[in-house]
Structures are given as structure tokens and as C-alpha cells.
Amino acid sequence: MNALPWSASIDLAQIPERPGVYVFRDGDGKVLYVGKAASLRDRVRSYRRAGGDGRLMIRFLDQEAKTVEVLVTRTEQEALLLEDSWIKTHKPPHNVRLKDDKSFLxxxxxxxxxxxxxxxxxxxxxxxxxxxxxxxxxxxAxxxxxxxxxxxxxxxxxxxxxxxxxxxxxxxxxxxxxxxxxxxxxxxxxxxxxxxxxxxxxxxxxxxxxxxxxxxxxxxxxxxxxxxxxxxxxxxxxxxxxxxxxxEGQGVTPKDKVARDVLGLARHADVAVVHRLAFREGRLAESRSHVFKSELPDEELLHQVLTALYAGGARERPVELVLPCAPAERVLVEHLLGGGVELRVPTSGEKRRMLDLAGENARTELLRREKERASEEEALAELAKLLDLDEPPEVIDGFDISNLQGTHVVASRVRFRQGHADRAGYRRFKVRGVEGQDDFASMREVVLRSLKRGVEDGDLPDLVMIDGGAAQLDSALAARDEAGAFEVRMIGLAKARSERRVKGRAKDASEERVFLPGAKEPIELARTSRARHLLERIRDEAHRFAITYHRKERGKITSRLDAIPGLGPKKRRALLTRFGSVAGVEAASIEALAAVPGIGTELAQAILEHLRSA
Structure with a gap:
């Protein structure tokens, strides 16, 4: 299965009630934690439930994790063996490694x-x-x-x-x-x-x-x-x-060290899912689903799949490819792969069991996507009813503002098409015309720039969702009217802050509220609302995209201080804490800089000379 966003709005119905392995990753795709479960859905749910898991590392994992993905197995035994294989391969920081190669008989x-x-x-x-x-x-085991x-x-x-x-x-x-x-x-x-x-x-x-x-x-x-x-x-x-x-666990991990990719296939109508299990050095190195639109026979489809996955050095080529059937024009495929890759179509034995496991995960991903599509259609229909629209919104844009060291502000726009993230429609903005920290003015600027471009290109969304309440929505509405995009509907999404006690500790019990133009009171969405889950996904994705840009820009800014000889991390932090930003440091006097512990007059002079000459 491909990764699901890890957030409060995660749709647990997309995770099967089957044994298997689950993997948490950070925003860069690094594996943070690998676990096994008799029921993947129940286990993942426990991480989201208040008091569901008392381990200390869960608090840090919840803060760092951005995605969760699962690999279905037929039995708990298989899950145990694959969990061990992944832990040895990726060495996740939140897994305590008590096992080595001597763990299993x-x-x-x-x-x-x-x-x-x-x-x-x-x-x-x-x-x-x-x-x-x-x-x-x-x-x-x-x-x-x-x-x-x-x-x-x-x-x-x-x-x-x-x-x-x-x-x-x-x-x-x-x-x-x-x-x-x-x-x-x-x-x-x-x-x-x-x-x-x-x-x-x-x-x-x-x-x-x-x-x-x-x-x-x-x-x-x-x-x-x-x-x-x-x-x-x-x-x-x-x-x-x-x-x-x-x-029962035999065949899920190979006995040799051959670099081997196993491709399982599942199909329905014009959708085909190929699940790839990549084994390196006798361990499972990667598990990922790839989705293709095609009504071609399996043999011709595999020809296209192998070309898409491996031709032109798209990824590391294995020594052996295990396939559910021989691809059309096999000799040509082998030539495209560059030689040295052996194609296998097993009917029994260890490789057949690995192929069955890959096929099972392809079927699981296909079923998940079908459920997801049905869920998204329900969410869009519910949203249309909520907003009194004639038909469900096909294109929804979400905006988020992110402050950078108090003076630099960036923003993001994410686009969802028919309930799916459409990354071709993502945009990033540097806020230019706003002095200081003014989220309302910043929101107005980026929405205006986005909608003006949409009017020019004929590429307007059906609905815009603002991360914020009535004041932020008013700023966005003013931008819409100025851009002349009157047909675009707009809403705001914000939480009503509240707490409840769970085992003596305060827990967030906030409810999501939708703000509509001209409405006296916002609409409170039930926790089970599919429309709520969709809007939360859009809001969370906009926030993630803005934060990613925020970090990138922060890296560029702090690098101006990094290049100054004698100015280490501790002194840089002290300067930014005192003056708020690199711009604040640059505007300070030598005396003010020298007053910061550890700086002194000589280093203060060197700092200003470097910044003002850059």
C-alpha cells in the first residue's frame, strides 16, 4: 500500500483488518518505526486513540511521523519475519533493536x-x-x-x-x-x-x-x-x-542475497495495481504500489509496467524479476532492461509464495482505492449539500500561511481534484506586499495572486478553503472580489478550542467548524462526517506544504550567518533569539551585537561587515 497521511483526519477504513507490518515515515520518507500487528487497522487506530499506547516514544513518533504505510501478510508469522527484515534494513530510530541474525532459529x-x-x-x-x-x-519465529x-x-x-x-x-x-x-x-x-x-x-x-x-x-x-x-x-x-x-512463514524472506524484485498484479475495470517487493541482501528493502490506467491484457500491461519502472535508469535494476506472467515481447523487454536481468514466472516454491504475497498486497491496495473513491464521492456530495451547491465541487484549493522568523512570510496553495491531491496544481508564495506579521493581509495577497492567475488562465477552482475563521475568510473574500472571480465559493475551516480529561490528563477535544460568507454562526461538523475528513486532509496538506517551504527558506536565510568565521551554532541561536531574524541582526549596531553573550566587539564588527557586503 502507498503511504497515507498521518494526521487526526486519517481514514482508518482504508487500512485492512488483516495481519501485517506497518511503517511510519517522516516528511523526507525516512523510516521512523516499524511494527507488526494481527489487525493493522486496530493497531494503527491505537496510536490515534487517547491513552491507547502509553510508550514514551509514541509522543515523539506522533510529532515526527508524516505518513503511515502497511504491508499485508497472510499470517502473524509472516508479519513477524518481515518486521524483523525491515528493522534490520532501515534501522528505525524508534525501534529498540534487541534482535540480531541469531534471533530466529x-x-x-x-x-x-x-x-x-x-x-x-x-x-x-x-x-x-x-x-x-x-x-x-x-x-x-x-x-x-x-x-x-x-x-x-x-x-x-x-x-x-x-x-x-x-x-x-x-x-x-x-x-x-x-x-x-x-x-x-x-x-x-x-x-x-x-x-x-x-x-x-x-x-x-x-x-x-x-x-x-x-x-x-x-x-x-x-x-x-x-x-x-x-x-x-x-x-x-x-x-x-x-x-x-x-x-507458514516460509517464502516471505529469501534464503539468498540475490537482488530481486517481485511484482504482484491486481486489476479491476481499467485500473491496474502493481505491488513491488524489492529484496536486497536477503532482506525486504522496499514495498510499494504503482497504479496504472489500462485495459490491455496482462502480458502487454506488464511490458508497459516494466518499461515504466526500469527503463532509462528510473530505479536500481534487480538481478532477478519475479512476475505473475511473461511480458509481451519478452526478448525486447530484456533488451530494454539492459541485460543481466533474469525474468522468472514461478508456479511453486519460495518464489511463488513471494509472488502470492505481492499479489495479495496489490489486491489490498486496489480494494483500498475503490473504497477511497467511494468515500470521496460521499464526502463531495455531503459538502455540496452543506454549501447548497448544485453539484459536488470538482476542484478545491486550500491555502495556508506560515511565518518565518517573525518577518518573512510564506504561503501555500494545494489543489484537490475529485477528492484527490493534484500535485500539478500546488503553488508556493513569498508574501511581498505586507509589512510585519499580518496573517489577514498575507492571506488576502496570496489568494488575490492565485485567483488573478486563475482568471487569466481560465483555471479557477470550484471552491476555496481557508485555514482560519471569519476574519481570515473576509480577507479571502475581498481578494476574490478584487480578482473578479465571483463564481468561486469560499469557506473557512477552524477549530473550536476545548479540552477534555482522559486519565487525569487534558486532551484536545476541539470540533471543526466551517465558516460560510454572510452566516452568523459557523457550522460544526461531526467527527464522523466524511466532508469534515476531506476538508481536514486539504487543510493538513496545505499546512505540510507551507511548512516544507518555510524550512527551505529558513535554511537559505540562516546560511548567511553560517558562513561567518567564528560564529558557531550556539552564538547564531543567541543572535536570532535576541534580534528575531537575520534582518534584525543586520540592522543592529556593533554595540548591540557585542552585548550578546559570546559575541564581543571584534566578532560583532565581522558579522556586520559580512552581512552588509553580501
Missing amino acids: MLELRHGERFPRLHFVRAHKRSTASTRAVRVFGPF TASAVRQTLSDLHRVVPLRDCPDTVMEHRSRPCLKHQIGLCSAPCVGYVDAKAYAELVERAARILSGETKELEHELTARMKSASAELDYERAAQWRDRLAALRRTV
Whole structure:
């Protein structure tokens, strides 16, 4: 699934009630925290609920996170393994890393042995072992379950489990052979060829082909039940469950270090979702959905998808691409990829299970988008009714003002088209004609500039939403009338500040209010209102876009001080605290600058010379 904005207005209905992994990212896309859940929706909801999670880091995570994304898995076991893989790859600052490669149990079959046996290991050294000489199974999250499964495995596949030193010195079969748990290769009761077949059967079971062993355990359970030995039947039932738990996570993380991309596909009407799982160094490095509009057959669609994703160096090319079907004109596609990329269409095994996981996430994203579209249509219809419009507004612009060090002011305009962010319509503004900090005048200026351009280009929105109450709305209305854009409807969105007590602590219980031109009182929107959620998304996006611009401009301004020799971070902060801005520092006298702790007359003179000559 692609990222959802992390804010109070997040639509939790878009997150599936399925097991999986969730990832919080900051505004730059950096991974802040990775977690797993039996129900992704319930887990993410707990972060938004007052008192839902008492961990100290949640407070900081809530402040830093800008987006949350989820990766659906079939089981909690898969979620646990993928969570560990992502944490190792991204090293999120809010995850406490208590695990390393030894966290999960693994099994090795060493084919270099004459009669191979299964070895329990905690860290498989992939770099030192040939993949042909050693076959690895795992990781397994539950050590007790895999040990029980190995015990049951020997009932249908009687491999030896004794060390070489014991096997080489035996002269007669051990007790395990007598009870059917070992084929006794030590005394020649089975030859190398027959034993190799046993090894292959064991490998298939550990890779997930468990029907044979499940049949054996089910038969024993039914037999015990028929004999009214219900306690023993329950034991066999638990062993069957342990077997399924043990192998259910296989295939979600590869056993090798091949750079591999797995593409899952889901389609409905003319919308196709391709979900890409990128594995690097044996770990999941990226999980992302890509949406395409096409009614072409799958083979031709994949041709276009591969060209769009990889041709021209758009992203790092993997060594192997795992696909749901072969693309049309496969030879041409391989040529476009530049050679060295192997295309695979698996029908079984580990790669097929990875492909199934990618396909499941593609279907989840497709379903989410369909629900989102229906929700947005409802929100726009509700908004049209609220504003007494003849039809739902197709284009909505949202404006926000951001102050920069008290003297510099910037603003943003975001555009939503049919309920979706239309980034081609985003605009940034430097407020030019306003002296000092005057949010009302600043709002009037940027709305006027935006609407004037819209009148000239024939590109006006249906609705403008201002972040603010009646006074801000009046400023925007004056700008609209001056621009001659009388057909554009305008509203303001602001909170009615209030608090409620939750477990003895004050929590924000503010209600959103919509201000309409000429109305005596604002309209209060219910928390469940879809129109409210849409307006909040627009307001939050406008704020995010303004803040991003604010930081960029602040970086440019403070860089003028950064270049002054002898002026470190602590002294720069002291100057900006005292004078409010770089402009304030530049306007100060040498005496005033020298009075700031740590500056002195000589440095004050150097500061002014640098700023006034720049």
C-alpha cells in the first residue's frame, strides 16, 4: 500500500483488518518505526486513540511521523519475519533493536555429509557456504514449534539426528530406529540413493509442502479420537497446528542475497495495481504500489509496467524479476532492461509464495482505492449539500500561511481534484506586499495572486478553503472580489478550542467548524462526517506544504550567518533569539551585537561587515 497521511483526519477504513507490518515515515520518507500487528487497522487506530499506547516514544513518533504505510501478510508469522527484515534494513530510530541474525532459529541440510541430517543454527553464514552444498530453511519465529515439528517429521521421513562421531562408531541400530524414527544409515539399512530421497522429502516439507505430514498427524488425531482418547487426540491436534505455524512463514524472506524484485498484479475495470517487493541482501528493502490506467491484457500491461519502472535508469535494476506472467515481447523487454536481468514466472516454491504475497498486497491496495473513491464521492456530495451547491465541487484549493522568523512570510496553495491531491496544481508564495506579521493581509495577497492567475488562465477552482475563521475568510473574500472571480465559493475551516480529561490528563477535544460568507454562526461538523475528513486532509496538506517551504527558506536565510568565521551554532541561536531574524541582526549596531553573550566587539564588527557586503 502507498503511504497515507498521518494526521487526526486519517481514514482508518482504508487500512485492512488483516495481519501485517506497518511503517511510519517522516516528511523526507525516512523510516521512523516499524511494527507488526494481527489487525493493522486496530493497531494503527491505537496510536490515534487517547491513552491507547502509553510508550514514551509514541509522543515523539506522533510529532515526527508524516505518513503511515502497511504491508499485508497472510499470517502473524509472516508479519513477524518481515518486521524483523525491515528493522534490520532501515534501522528505525524508534525501534529498540534487541534482535540480531541469531534471533530466529534456522535449519541447515548439509549435502556435503554422506547421510545429511538437519542442524539447528541461529546464524547461517550465507557468504561462506555454497547454496548447493547447504540448504537453509527458516527463519522460524517459534523455536519450540519447529523442534516439535522436527520430531513429527522424523515419523514420516526417518532421517538420522545423531552427530557424525556417533554414527561412525555404531555397530547396531539405535533405539530410534526400533521405534521408526531413524532409517539407520549407520549400519547400512538404507543406501545413499534411498536416503537422498528421504532428504528431498524432508526439504519439501520444510519448504511448505506439508500435505504428507499433515495427513499422518490428522490420521493419528482421528485414531485417538475414535478410541475416545481425547487427551492424546488434543496432543496430535496441537502438533498439527505447530507444523502449520512452523512453515507458514516460509517464502516471505529469501534464503539468498540475490537482488530481486517481485511484482504482484491486481486489476479491476481499467485500473491496474502493481505491488513491488524489492529484496536486497536477503532482506525486504522496499514495498510499494504503482497504479496504472489500462485495459490491455496482462502480458502487454506488464511490458508497459516494466518499461515504466526500469527503463532509462528510473530505479536500481534487480538481478532477478519475479512476475505473475511473461511480458509481451519478452526478448525486447530484456533488451530494454539492459541485460543481466533474469525474468522468472514461478508456479511453486519460495518464489511463488513471494509472488502470492505481492499479489495479495496489490489486491489490498486496489480494494483500498475503490473504497477511497467511494468515500470521496460521499464526502463531495455531503459538502455540496452543506454549501447548497448544485453539484459536488470538482476542484478545491486550500491555502495556508506560515511565518518565518517573525518577518518573512510564506504561503501555500494545494489543489484537490475529485477528492484527490493534484500535485500539478500546488503553488508556493513569498508574501511581498505586507509589512510585519499580518496573517489577514498575507492571506488576502496570496489568494488575490492565485485567483488573478486563475482568471487569466481560465483555471479557477470550484471552491476555496481557508485555514482560519471569519476574519481570515473576509480577507479571502475581498481578494476574490478584487480578482473578479465571483463564481468561486469560499469557506473557512477552524477549530473550536476545548479540552477534555482522559486519565487525569487534558486532551484536545476541539470540533471543526466551517465558516460560510454572510452566516452568523459557523457550522460544526461531526467527527464522523466524511466532508469534515476531506476538508481536514486539504487543510493538513496545505499546512505540510507551507511548512516544507518555510524550512527551505529558513535554511537559505540562516546560511548567511553560517558562513561567518567564528560564529558557531550556539552564538547564531543567541543572535536570532535576541534580534528575531537575520534582518534584525543586520540592522543592529556593533554595540548591540557585542552585548550578546559570546559575541564581543571584534566578532560583532565581522558579522556586520559580512552581512552588509553580501
